[in-house]
Amino acid sequence: xxxxxxxxxxxxxxxxxxxxxxxxxxxxxxxxxxxxxxxxxxxxxxxxxxxxxxxxxxxxxxxxxxxxxxxxxxxxxxxxxxxxxxxxxxxxxxxxxxxxxxxxxxxxxxxxxxxxxxxxxxxxxxxxxxxxxxxxxxxxxxxxxxxxxxxxxxxxxxxxxxxxxxxxxxxxxxxxxxxxxxxxxxxxxxxxxxxxxxxxxxxxxxxxxxxxxxxxxxxxxxxxxxxxxxxxxxxxxxxxxxxxxxxxxxxxxxxxxxxxxxxxxxxxxxxxxxxxxxxxxxxxxxxxxxxxxxxxxxxxxxxxxxxxxxxxxxxxxxxxxxxxxxxxxxxxxxxxxxxxxxxxxxxxxxxxxxxxxxxxxxxxxxxxxxxxxxxxxxxxxxxxxxxxxxxxxxxxxxxxxxxxxxxxxxxxxxxxxxxxxxxxxxxxxxxxxxxxxxxxxxxxxxxxxxxxxxxxxxxxxxxxxxxxxxxxxxxxxxxxxxxxxxxxxxxxxxxxxxxxxxxxxxxxxxxxxxxxxxxxxxxxxxxxxxxxxxxxxx
Ligand code: GLY
Ligand code: MN
Ligand code: MN
Numbered sequence: 001x002x003x004x005x006x007x008x009x010x011x012x013x014x015x016x017x018x019x020x021x022x023x024x025x026x027x028x029x030x031x032x033x034x035x036x037x038x039x040x041x042x043x044x045x046x047x048x049x050x051x052x053x054x055x056x057x058x059x060x061x062x063x064x065x066x067x068x069x070x071x072x073x074x075x076x077x078x079x080x081x082x083x084x085x086x087x088x089x090x091x092x093x094x095x096x097x098x099x100x101x102x103x104x105x106x107x108x109x110x111x112x113x114x115x116x117x118x119x120x121x122x123x124x125x126x127x128x129x130x131x132x133x134x135x136x137x138x139x140x141x142x143x144x145x146x147x148x149x150x151x152x153x154x155x156x157x158x159x160x161x162x163x164x165x166x167x168x169x170x171x172x173x174x175x176x177x178x179x180x181x182x183x184x185x186x187x188x189x190x191x192x193x194x195x196x197x198x199x200x201x202x203x204x205x206x207x208x209x210x211x212x213x214x215x216x217x218x219x220x221x222x223x224x225x226x227x228x229x230x231x232x233x234x235x236x237x238x239x240x241x242x243x244x245x246x247x248x249x250x251x252x253x254x255x256x257x258x259x260x261x262x263x264x265x266x267x268x269x270x271x272x273x274x275x276x277x278x279x280x281x282x283x284x285x286x287x288x289x290x291x292x293x294x295x296x297x298x299x300x301x302x303x304x305x306x307x308x309x310x311x312x313x314x315x316x317x318x319x320x321x322x323x324x325x326x327x328x329x330x331x332x333x334x335x336x337x338x339x340x341x342x343x344x345x346x347x348x349x350x351x352x353x354x355x356x357x358x359x360x361x362x363x364x365x366x367x368x369x370x371x372x373x374x375x376x377x378x379x380x381x382x383x384x385x386x387x388x389x390x391x392x393x394x395x396x397x398x399x400x401x402x403x404x405x406x407x408x409x410x411x412x413x414x415x416x417x418x419x420x421x422x423x424x425x426x427x428x429x430x431x432x433x434x435x436x437x438x439x440x441x442x443x444x445x446x447x448x449x450x451x452x453x454x455x456x457x458x459x460x461x462x463x464x465x466x467x468x469x470x471x472x473x474x475x476x477x478x479x480x481x482x483x484x485x486x487x488x489x490x491x492x493x494x495x496x497x498x499x500x501x502x503x504x505x506x507x508x509x510x511x512x513x514x515x516x517x518x519x520x521x522x523x524x525x526x527x528x529x530x531x532x533x534x535x536x537x538x
Contacts, residue, residue, distance in 0.1 A: 024324060027367050030133035032280050033079045036273060037089050037104055040077065043269045044091035048155035049148075050266050051181065052077060054085040056165035056174055067327070072452035073159070073270050075368055079132050082122060084109050084140055084173045086181070088148070097147055102136050105146070110139040110172065140172030143180050150185045150260075157266040160193035185261060193263035194224060195233070199252045200264055202236050268459075274451055275458035276466040282499075285369040285451060285468060286508055288325060289497045292364045292371035293512035295319040299362075300512075300519060301527035305355055305379045309334040309348040312360065315529065320364035329370020330454045333361035336379065340491030341478040343444055353379040357387055359491050363454060370454050372470050373509045374495030381523040383516045386486050390475050391516055393425030394492045397473040398514070401446050405469060405498050405505040411460045415446035418473040426475070431483045441475050450497055467500045468508070 040050055055071035070081050078087055088105045095101055111124035128137035150156050158181075167175035181187070198217050205213040218237045221227050228234075232255070236248050277285060295316040302315050313332045320328075331346040337356030339345050361374040376391065378384070383391060400421045401414035423438035432438055449456035450468045458467065474493030481488060494514055499506040513519050 024367070026284070028079055028280060028284070030079060030131065032278065033077055034133055037077050037087075039273055040089050040269055041091060041103065043272070044089070044157075044265075045155060046091055047153055048091045048157065048265075049150070049153050050089045050269070051156060051158040052087040052089075052266075053159070053161075053174060053178060053181075054080070054083050056162075057083045057168075059166070069327075070368075072368070073274075073457075076270075076274060076452060078106060078134075080106070080108065080123065080128065082109050084177065086140075086143060086177050094148065104134070104136070105148075106132070106134045106137045107140050107143045107146075107177065108137055110141065140177060141170075143172070143177055146180075146184070148184075150181075153260055155262050155265065156185055156260050157262045157264075157269075159266055160191070160263045186259060187261065188259065191261065192226065194220065195227060195230060196256070196262065197264050198227075198233055199256050202232075202252050203249060203256060205249075271457040271459050274456060275449060276464050277451060277468060278466075281369065281451070282466070282468075284367050285371075285497075287323075288329070288364050288366035288369045289371040289373065289508040290511065291320050291323040291325050291366060292316075292362060292373045293509040294323070295362060295364065296360065296373060296375045296512040297522055298527065299360060300375070300377055300522045301525045302529040303353075303358070303377060303379055303381070303523060306352055307379070308352060309336055309339070309350045309358075312353070312358065313348050313362070316360070316362045323364075323366075325364035325366040327365045329363040329365040329372065333359065333374075335359045335491065338479050338489040338491070340376070340493075341476040341489075343476070355380045357383075357490060357492065359493055361493065361495060368452050370450070370452070371497055371509065372450055372454050372472075372495060373497060373512060374472060374474075374493045375512055375514070375519070376492045376494065377519050377523065381520060383520070387490055387492075388516050389429060390477070390487065390490050391492050391494075393422060393429075394473050394475050394494050395514060395516075396425070397421035398471055398494045398496065401471040401473060402496070402498055402505050402507060405447070405463065405471060405500055407463050407465050407500060407502055409463050411447070411458075411463065413463075414469070414471050418446045418471070422473055422475060429487075431477070431487060441477055441481075442473060443476070444472075444474065446473055447471055463500050465500060465502045469498050469500065470495050471498050472496070 044050060052074050054074050055069060057068055058066045060066045068083055074087065086107045090103045093101045093103050106128055108125060108128050109122050111122050116122055123131060125137040125139060128134050161178055165174045167173065198220055201213050201216065214237055217233055221233060221237060232248055232251055239245055298319045299312055299315050313334045316332065332348065333345050334348045335342060335345040336350050336353035336358045339350060340357060340359030356379055357376050358379050359374065359376045363371040363373060378387060397418040401418035404413040404417040419438065419442065422442045423435035426432045426438055426441060427435060447469045449458035450470055472493055472495030476491040477483065477487045479488045496507050496509045499508055513522050
């Protein structure tokens with residue numbers, strides 16, 4: 001019996017850890033991705049193809065790359081997490097040389113035992129078919145011989161290239177895939193997607209919207225150096241002459257007809273599709289938000305004036321990893337005192353936060369979906385009267401912004417509502433003398449879409465149900481500002497993730513307290529880190 005128990009115990013020791021080595025299974029399903037490809041197909045005009053490339057690998061230093069992150073559009077449509085891949089979605093069935101019909105193709109990294117020993121398992125063509133549900137998957141090196149004549153389509157739509165990828169070993173990396181694509185599509189060496197976009201706008205401009213198009217083209221000309229010597233754009237902005245205008249339009253239309261390449265449609269399609277979230281996406285997005293909010297609570301409990309900004313970041317990071325979130329959705333921002341006034345402060349290297357407010361903008365990414373939650377708390381657990389006065393303005397501004405986030409409202413509605421409260425509040429405290437000055441202390445937008453990207457894609461049209469946005473007003477008063485010194489170094493942002501529904505806005509991150517009273521109460525709670533100490537390195 002004793003022997004049996006011993007054998008059982010040994011078996012348990014072996015099998016329990018092994019069975020604990022499983023990987024998460026709650027990713028988006030193959031059916032989700034397939035459905036999204038079908039949605040793309042339905043938005044494509046006849047005789048067209050949409051082409052998507054995987055994200056580039058990025059070098060960190062020497063022979064070390066940054067952790068690979070798939071391009072969110074590519075992930076949305078495929079579920080494929082590896083680099084060096086290309087997806088084609090056709091508007092109609094195509095027929096291959098053997099007579100087989102298909103309406104999409106995926107080219108992936110080839111299996112390679114040696115590479116996989118160093119860098120992990122590859123899905124390969126078999127995995128792409130079995131696990132991702134593609135009917136046709138090929139190795140990247142077959143893309144050079146793709147049996148598709150790109151010039152036969154009315155439209156080939158693709159995101160233009162940023163030219164920030166490297167040619168690595170072999171003939172099937174992203175560099176080679178793009179080179180082959182360019183060759184097969186007769187991609188002009190001076191192709192400029194922004195120019196194409198402006199030409200399209202000019203081409204479809206009518207008397208009604210001409211003034212708007214002139215303003216837009218003018219703005220682009222001011223901003224992009226590479227557009228400055230384009231005579232057609234320059235003349236379009238200047239001319240008041242109808243004859244000259246129709247001449248410009250004719251030339252623009254000839255330019256557009258010179259090839260079948262297009263980088264606008266794909267952008268419109270992906271913004272439209274990704275703006276609203278399916279139930280399956282919402283499960284992951286809600287989980288990312290919940291984990292991030294719970295992480296804020298743990299930081300509130302653990303916070304004390306001797307902590308460093310990096311350490312605070314580390315507490316949140318530990319909590320979100322404990323819950324299975326893989327990464328930060330964007331670099332964490334932990335700014336004590338005046339550091340909070342730097343909007344994208346990511347150095348997080350102050351060694352003691354002291355008695356200041358600490359602004360913490362922290363979002364976990366769970367299986368691709370990212371949260372974006374900001375809390376601002378007093379490191380010593382108690383808001384000073386000045387800190388509370390500023391905080392309450394931001395809180396009221398956020399409440400107004402959330403209330404304005406309703407189906408049918410214009411995208412700018414929360415921003416307008418929040419800005420009004422901030423301006424009135426700053427006036428009441430004598431920090432500004434007229435409402436226009438509020439922009440000095442609240443210099444950023446109030447909302448963006450949230451999803452696979454922290455600044456997710458969307459149309460910026462009237463709000464639709466099942467959209468998630470942030471509402472994130474802030475007031476930042478850097479040292480040396482033109483106001484009473486007592487306000488200097490106060491920076492407050494409160495950011496929540498809001499689901500827009502037919503029944504009104506739902507705050508997905510409201511498990512992390514927002515009022516000064518609730519924050520102070522949370523900070524009084526014990527933390528599991530209270531008794532955590534490490535040996536001194538001195
Ligand atoms: N964390 C980036 C943002 O709030 O938009
Ligand atoms: Mn945000
Ligand atoms: Mn944020």
